[in-house]
Amino acid sequence: MGSLNISGTSLQTFPEISNLSYESVDASWNAIRVLWEEELPAGIKALNLEGNHIGSDGLLQVWPNSLETLNLSQNQLMSLSDVMHWPTSLRVLNLSSNQIEGVLNCRHFPPSLEELDISFTNIISIVEFPPNLKVFTAISTCLQQLPSKCPDSLVKCTVSNTRALKRNGLPNYWGASLEHLDLHNCRLREFPRNLPATLQFLNLSKNRIERICAQDKFPPNLSTIHLGSNRIFEIPIWFSRNSKLRYTIQNNLLTAIPSSTNCLIAVPQIIGQRYQTAAQRIQTRWRAYKMGSPFRCWYRISVLKHELIAVAMCPERAGKYEDISPEWGYVYKL
Numbered sequence: 001m002g003s004l005n006i007s008g009t010s011l012q013t014f015p016e017i018s019n020l021s022y023e024s025v026d027a028s029w030n031a032i033r034v035l036w037e038e039e040l041p042a043g044i045k046a047l048n049l050e051g052n053h054i055g056s057d058g059l060l061q062v063w064p065n066s067l068e069t070l071n072l073s074q075n076q077l078m079s080l081s082d083v084m085h086w087p088t089s090l091r092v093l094n095l096s097s098n099q100i101e102g103v104l105n106c107r108h109f110p111p112s113l114e115e116l117d118i119s120f121t122n123i124i125s126i127v128e129f130p131p132n133l134k135v136f137t138a139i140s141t142c143l144q145q146l147p148s149k150c151p152d153s154l155v156k157c158t159v160s161n162t163r164a165l166k167r168n169g170l171p172n173y174w175g176a177s178l179e180h181l182d183l184h185n186c187r188l189r190e191f192p193r194n195l196p197a198t199l200q201f202l203n204l205s206k207n208r209i210e211r212i213c214a215q216d217k218f219p220p221n222l223s224t225i226h227l228g229s230n231r232i233f234e235i236p237i238w239f240s241r242n243s244k245l246r247y248t249i250q251n252n253l254l255t256a257i258p259s260s261t262n263c264l265i266a267v268p269q270i271i272g273q274r275y276q277t278a279a280q281r282i283q284t285r286w287r288a289y290k291m292g293s294p295f296r297c298w299y300r301i302s303v304l305k306h307e308l309i310a311v312a313m314c315p316e317r318a319g320k321y322e323d324i325s326p327e328w329g330y331v332y333k334l
Helices: 273-289 293-313
Strands: 002-005 022-026 046-048 069-071 092-094 101-105 115-117 122-127 135-139 156-160 180-182 201-203 224-226 246-248
Parallel strands (some): 002 022, 022 046, 046 069, 069 092, 092 115, 101 122, 180 201, 224 246
């Protein structure tokens, strides 16, 4: 039993290879729209259908139990409701870059599922992770809520560029085996709670976190943490003295620049007191500049009117309104 590679061959239908013995079939980057159960080889274990035109009604309702790896990324799936039976041996499922939306109920997946990827979808919530899940990936989704409890088997969790995540959208229990957690750009306002002692890598960059958690709540085995582009004002003394920890802290509101050797970012990239003073001054000025809604609307219309007059007088200067005097139609020479 071998493998068959028919990737990028402009197929519009899946070939009839049910009488052949293939464990792995790569039919990615074709124009396949519909699958039929009788087309798949008996005993197939891996099927790659990435980059086809398969819609929700083009999926198999009953998948062969021998299938262990299934890649359905970059298709035209909007839901999985038509699937009545997933493979009982399925370990890896890739649903990324589809139009799937709403709530994803993982209870329909088999207990054997170990890796799940829902990146670049419109899924807003997940109902219960599969019991043996090890790797979960959700990049650039509409996720608002994760399950409150993660399975003890979970080792790696990536939920990044998810700007719709609710304040209480993170799990209360991260499992007993989590080693890698990536929460980059999720608009988090607080340091994640109840992180397991097994955690070794943590990415919290580009959020809105203002302070690091207390030492007794910090994962003791953490070796790398990214805290760049947050709103942190100071680094605790115990944090900088942790010789086992390596961290990044660029683009924050620090009042003092860390001098510890375990800081991975060079000193010139650290933002210190001068930036904080400038940021506070801008914030103060902005509050004074804020105007009521009716006046803002009137001001925008007034500016638009002057810009239209300027373009009417000097069409060749369109887009360069700052160089035009609407009253006289005179173009200033810079």
